[in-house]
Amino acid sequence: MAANVHVVPTERNGWAVEVEGTDGATSHYPSQEEAIAAGTEKAKRDKVELFIHDRHGKIRERNSFGHDPRDVKG
Template identity: 80%
Template sequence: MPGKNIHVLPAGDQGWAVAVEGTDGATTHYPSQEEAIAAGTEKAKQDKVELLIHGRDGQ
């Protein structure tokens, strides 16, 4: 079974979120996009999946 990709998404008042595809509530929040990208990069490397970085508009 292939791994589930990691997404860095805007999270409104909570800053930025690192979320695993297909999971409910399995997100971690960070105050800045840079911190979220750093954490997401490590997680994606460990899981051997892709990191998808979204902009402020969620795209």
């Protein structure tokens, strides 16, 4: 089963895309926008959730790209 994807800040003012259950980042980007674009592509392809963290590491946004129930109201 595929693992969720996280966009997280790096120690050197960049951004990284990490996959749960792996050691370290799978890719690095100079801007959060670039990391979000790459993370979104991966999450869509793998049909998993994307977690976008702020500069302090707190989750600020969460997007699901698969396995959503169709009968949910709202």
